[in-house]
Amino acid sequence: MGMSAFVFAGSSQFIAVGLIAAGASIGTILLTTFIVNLRHALYATTLAPHMNHLPQKWLLPLGFWLTDETFVVAVQRYDQPDRSPFKHWFTLGSAVFMYTNWQLCTFIGLVAGSAISNPESWGLDYAMIVTFIGMLVPMVKSRPILLAVLVAGVTSLATHSLPNQAGLFIATIMGVVAGVIAERSSTP
Amino acid sequence: MNELLLLLGMFLVTFGVRYPVLAIVSRIQLPEIINQGLKYIPPAVLMAIITPAVLNPEGKGVVLSLSNAPLFAGLIATLVAWRTKNVFLTIVIGMAAFWLWRWLLFS
Numbered sequence: 605m606g607m608s609a610f611v612f613a614g615s616s617q618f619i620a621v622g623l624i625a626a627g628a629s630i631g632t633i634l635l636t637t638f639i640v641n642l643r644h645a646l647y648a649t650t651l652a653p654h655m656n657h658l659p660q661k662w663l664l665p666l667g668f669w670l671t672d673e674t675f676v677v678a679v680q681r682y683d684q685p686d687r688s689p690f691k692h693w694f695t696l697g698s699a700v701f702m703y704t705n706w707q708l709c710t711f712i713g714l715v716a717g718s719a720i721s722n723p724e725s726w727g728l729d730y731a732m733i734v735t736f737i738g739m740l741v742p743m744v745k746s747r748p749i750l751l752a753v754l755v756a757g758v759t760s761l762a763t764h765s766l767p768n769q770a771g772l773f774i775a776t777i778m779g780v781v782a783g784v785i786a787e788r789s790s791t792p
Numbered sequence: 793m794n795e796l797l798l799l800l801g802m803f804l805v806t807f808g809v810r811y812p813v814l815a816i817v818s819r820i821q822l823p824e825i826i827n828q829g830l831k832y833i834p835p836a837v838l839m840a841i842i843t844p845a846v847l848n849p850e851g852k853g854v855v856l857s858l859s860n861a862p863l864f865a866g867l868i869a870t871l872v873a874w875r876t877k878n879v880f881l882t883i884v885i886g887m888a889a890f891w892l893w894r895w896l897l898f899s
Contacts, residue, residue, distance in 0.1 A: 730862060730890055731883060733845045734869045738882030740838040741873035752832040753839045760840035764848055772840050779836030780829045787828060 748790065752783030842866070859897060865890035 744750050756779025763771030846866040847854050858864055869886030876882070 730845075730865070731887055733842055733862065734865065734883050734886030734890070735879065736838045736842050737866060737869040737886065738873045738879035740835055740842065741870055741882075742877045743835045743838070749832065749835055753835050756836035756839040757843040760843045761847060761854060764844040764851070771844075772837070775840035776833060776836045779839065780832040783832035783836070784825065784829045 748783045748786035751786045752779040755779045755782035861890055861894045861897060864893045 740753070744753055756775045759778040760771055760775035763774050765771075766774070844851075846862045847856070847860075849855065849860065849862040855863065865886050868889040869882050872885045873879070873882040
């Protein structure tokens, strides 16, 4: 519960719990956490240009609460054509809701975890994948984006066996590079 | 193991890759090529998360067959998302397809 409140990074938490159970050292756990979280640096870079008018007191909480889910929701909001100056409120709302929900569900998990014999068998983790599919498909609006997506997909399969989700980071970079190259070669 | 030390360390590491980047990049003007690349990050990240989860759900190799429930449901979800552009509908129909297909396979 303490970990959910202060660390707030789902994949790192799962991996850390696994490493603690395996008796790994603090140094190993911290290094692993760092690698798993590298992708957030990419997220932050993407969102930053939208937030250059915000004061420090906004960036601190948004930085701490930045997650996969909040990032995806925020990007969609920023991509909409209206010029609302309050889009960071939307991002904060998503972040706070994610955080509250995360704490609540960690608590429910602590209480219910012992009562359910086989939690994985419900397939609830697949709901995240379906959600991401629903978000990804409308994003594919041009050939360079399609190419970026295909390259990222193939690379993610090829690098899936790498430890610590390093493959996710590599696949994303490869996809981005492919997209930029395609865009540059189509518009001289 | 010192649990407090571990918690503090994990907090610093997770926060350390998020906030400083957000704070620094939002203050400077990025070169054109970086700005061009940024818009490819969201779709590339999503695809990199989705693909292994759907094609290699057990982590033991790619399964290109209809006995792979995540793949079947993923195709249905893609079709729904493409036709409707409605995320909520995609979740509902995608999960329904997933559970139904698994139930049909294992009963």
